[in-house]
Amino acid sequence: MADTNPIKQFEVHEVFPFEAFGLNLAFTNSSYFMMLTTGLTIVLFAVAMSSRALVPNRAQSVAEIIYGFVADMVRSTAGQEGLRFFPFVFTLFIFILVANMLGMFPYFPAPGAHSFTITSHLIVTVALAMLVWLTVIVYGVFKNGAKFLKIFVPSGVPIFILPFVTLIEIISFVSRPISHSVRLFANMLAGHILLKVFAGFIVMLAAGSASMGMGELPGYLAGVFPFAMTLGLTALEFLVAFLQAYVFAILTCIYLNDALHPGH
Amino acid sequence: MSGEDDNPRNQSRAELDELQLRIDATRGKHQQPAGKPPSSAWALGMRYGSEFFGGVLVGGVLGYVLDVFAGISPFGLIIGTMLGFAAGTLNVVRAAREISSESDGDKA
Missing domain, CATH: 1.20.5 (Single alpha-helices involved in coiled-coils or other helix-helix interfaces)
Structure with a gap:
């Protein structure tokens, strides 16, 4: 019977063991997919934009649409000033998008022959979210100085409940990287588990009917139903993979907007 | 002329x-x-859920840290969690406002 463990896909295993200063710095399948995501993005964009035609071919227009899409997103949420963060937001968006899409391959030329979704690991999404959060703080303080603290003090609040509101605002601000990272992580984790659980039912049905002495065929026939479910969920997962990259990027813009214009 | x-x-x-x-x-x-890509109900629910969860978690942890360092256990945890619930609700209200202004389009 094939392995039906739905969370085996999230295992990180070492490819090249490496240790330095007492730290385990092995090159893992997670590192492999991160490098692949970055490399693939660079190569695809370099190839797509290599002709630099005034009238774009298909690859170039895809690259231009992605560019325009992210630029519109930054402009509409963080204003014209926010465009200085365009490279940052674009990098985050494309990294998460490509990483999510690479995770959709069932088999992949990778260590272990299976694909791996790096965004289904909390540590990766937390690192990305903390990057955004610290950028907001550093840039907000650098640009506005003490005025940045205005985002904790909403205007028009009666003085006797102001301390409470300020405390709540601070907690709300600190909770941002958590909700920012958990959302991406949980979406990718839950979706991929669901996918593997339904796919596993097909194998289990076949094994079940074989163990009852009917052979595997009835089990595989019944397996049409979980297969249809898996098919539908795969389509949904592609939507989620794109949507979560979009949500992560747009929330980055909203948070950066606070750094650019505190007190709104 | x-x-x-x-x-x-x-x-x-x-x-x-x-x-x-x-x-x-x-x-x-x-x-x-x-x-404006299509947003699924699943993504929306996940958004609200994580916003609320983040607020409560941070409030509780901050309160607990205060407990440990100031030695006022268990009041830090209690008050921190309550403030965390308030912050989580605030997060959800903000998220809902963003989403409704996004779907209204020109109203924002």
Whole structure:
């Protein structure tokens, strides 16, 4: 019977063991997919934009649409000033998008022959979210100085409940990287588990009917139903993979907007 | 006045300005619907859930840390969690406002 463990896909295993200063710095399948995501993005964009035609071919227009899409997103949420963060937001968006899409391959030329979704690991999404959060703080303080603290003090609040509101605002601000990272992580984790659980039912049905002495065929026939479910969920997962990259990027813009214009 | 209009340079200039206006109008029309992918109910629920969860978690942890360092256990945890619930609710209200202004489009 094939392995039906739905969370085996999230295992990180070492490819090249490496240790330095007492730290385990092995090159893992997670590192492999991160490098692949970055490399693939660079190569695809370099190839797509290599002709630099005034009238774009298909690859170039895809690259231009992605560019325009992210630029519109930054402009509409963080204003014209926010465009200085365009490279940052674009990098985050494309990294998460490509990483999510690479995770959709069932088999992949990778260590272990299976694909791996790096965004289904909390540590990766937390690192990305903390990057955004610290950028907001550093840039907000650098640009506005003490005025940045205005985002904790909403205007028009009666003085006797102001301390409470300020405390709540601070907690709300600190909770941002958590909700920012958990959302991406949980979406990718839950979706991929669901996918593997339904796919596993097909194998289990076949094994079940074989163990009852009917052979595997009835089990595989019944397996049409979980297969249809898996098919539908795969389509949904592609939507989620794109949507979560979009949500992560747009929330980055909203948070950066606070750094650019505190007190709104 | 008539001399200005007769100048071919100014005339082409005016034509260019008009063209620019038309381009801007078309661009504005086309860019409005762009940048709004379909949002699924699943993503929406996940958004609200994580916003609320984050607030409560941070409030509770901050309260607990205060407990440990100030030695006022268990009041830090209790008050921190309550403030965390308030912050989580605030997060959810903000998220809902963003989403509704996004779907209304021009209202934002």
